[in-house]
Every structure is written in structure tokens, then in C-alpha cells.
Amino acid sequence: MHRRKQAVISLTAAILSGALVYGVYMLQLRQIELQETAEVVAPRQFIATGTKLEESQLMKISLPRSVVTDEMVTTMSEAVGMEASMPLGGQEPLLRWKVDKYRLLPRAGQSTFQIPREYIKSxxxxxxxxxxxxxxxSDEETASRRLFSEAISVAGVKTAANLEIDNPKSSNLLAMANDNKDGMYASRRDANGTIDAINLNLTDDQWLALDAACKSGTAKLVIAFQASSIREEERR
Structure with missing residues (x-):
């Protein structure tokens, strides 16, 4: 009986010892994983919307491998040449959904629609x-309202001569790419014509809602400029 009791105690001690060793091993393994780092791409400083990314504006930062996600850009070659779709914070991991190669093209699920002139009030x-x-x-029969809660991307604006609205001596898109607020302002002030046609990137549901609201002729669109990227940079 005494020998059996001793055997049970020895077996229990061995199991507990093995469990302790295994627990320490797993803890050490977890610490090693947390200490492992990976490099991701980040802007050196704040970058405004519309800026075309250059290698001189970017840097590599190290993060614990456990917090790196698939959305983070990990190579310079992937980031260089992309355009910021929104303001980018300095030394913050660059996320793929915050940049785009061709900002003027419609995104997935969108199409570019030229808005009929008879639909537009201003x-x-x-x-x-x-x-x-x-x-x-702006509706004659009901209260005026915001048609879409979100801002809409402009694919292009044309004069009556079918020329893209811009300042030939100071291109707005070039000023945006160079993060030149003064150039952007001058381009908008000294443009080469009055807007006759506007192209918007819309989803099917957005276009159908716009068309349904305006085709009777009692309601028309008021399209307003939102200088969010410029204002955001000024606040910083």
C-alpha cells in the first residue's frame, strides 16, 4: 500500500514537473515571437491627399511581427508612385487602402458617369x-437635402470646348502631386474656363438614386467643392 502511494506521488510530481516545463517553454516561445520584428513602410512626415509618393518621403519602421497585418505595405517599390487617397500620418504604417495608383479612375463597384447638364443647378x-x-x-416640391452622405470623387471637369478645366501655366494635379497649396489655389483661381460638364465616380445605386431624383425636372443638383485635404493640412 505504501509503495503504491509513493508511486502515485512520484507520477503526480512527474506530471506536474512536465507541465511546468512545458508552460515555461510556451511562455519563452511567446516572448520570442513578441520580440521578433518586421519592417513596414511609413511616411517620414504628414502627406496630404493627392500627393504622389516618392522614395524620399518614405521610410522603413520596425514593428512587432505579431501586429503586422496584410494591409501594411512592406516594400518601397510597392509604395513609390502611388497617390495618397487621404491624409497620411508621419511615421504611421502605410496601409494599402489609403493609397491608389489611379485616383481618377472609378474604384471597384463604381463607374464614371457624366452628369447631364439639365440635372445641374450649380x-x-x-x-x-x-x-x-x-x-x-434642390427640390421645388420638397425640402432641399444632401443627396449622398459621403463625399463623391470627381473624375473630370470639362469646358464647353471639351477641355479639362485647369490652369495651363500651373496644373492643379501637378500642384497636388507636389503638395503645393499655393499652386493648387492659383490653379483654381486662374482656371481656363467655366465648368460645362462634370464626371463623377458613382456606384450603380448612387447613379440610380441621382437619376430618379432629377429626371422629372423638379429637382436639380448643387455640387459643392470640399477642400478637406487642404483644411486637414492647415490644421496640422
Missing amino acids: ISNGIRAGDEVLVYL
């Missing part, structure tokens, strides 16, 4: 390709 003359605009509905 367009802000400050609007240029690449801007975000707010679309309002």
Missing part, C-alpha cells in the same frame, strides 16, 4: 479632377 467653379465633392438636391 457647380462650384473651384472643382477640379481628383477632388471630393458634396452633392445636394
